[in-house]
Amino acid sequence: MKVIGFGFEKIQAEKNNFSKEKLNINTNIQIKNITEEKIEFLKDLIPLKFSFEFIIMYEPSIANIKIEGYVIVSVTKQQAKDIIKKWDKKNLDEELKIDIFNFIISKTSLKALQIEEDLDLPYHLPFPRIKKSE
Numbered sequence: 400m401k402v403i404g405f406g407f408e409k410i411q412a413e414k415n416n417f418s419k420e421k422l423n424i425n426t427n428i429q430i431k432n433i434t435e436e437k438i439e440f441l442k443d444l445i446p447l448k449f450s451f452e453f454i455i456m457y458e459p460s461i462a463n464i465k466i467e468g469y470v471i472v473s474v475t476k477q478q479a480k481d482i483i484k485k486w487d488k489k490n491l492d493e494e495l496k497i498d499i500f501n502f503i504i505s506k507t508s509l510k511a512l513q514i515e516e517d518l519d520l521p522y523h524l525p526f527p528r529i530k531k532s533e
Contacts, residue, residue: 400478400498403438403446404471405506414462414518423458424523428500433486435479436471445479446471449499453507455523462520466507470499 429452436446448471455464474482485491491499508524515522 400472400474400495402470402502403441403473404448405468405502407466407468407510408450409465409467410510410514411465412462412514412518414520415460421459422461422521424521425456425458426523427454427456428452428503430491430496430499431467433482435483438471441473443475444473445476446473447479447482451499451503453503453511455511457520462518464511464514466510468503468507470502472499 430449431452432448432450434448434450436448438446448469450469451467453466453468457463482491482495512522512524514520
């Protein structure tokens, strides 16, 4: 499997009243759909489009960020057939799911950090901190 395409289709962000009391930040990723794409330059490989939704929720009801997009991967004909067959039952192989989710996280987290900066929200990922040596 090789990633050959990625894109954002929808980005929503909303900030309500901000409170630092017991702030919880939760993230969720969902694969919404998998479809076969048509890309002429691929000879023996099949492009599959994984449509996704990435959500960051600041609780209690402080803010939320929702990013929808897609990842296109190239796979063999047999792999495509197996993936689509399993997806019909809303299942994915664990290894494939981890690879796709890690790729989505790497791309969407960068965009989410920009949005969090713009809306003056706490970051959903911890940043490394430099400490004075003792």
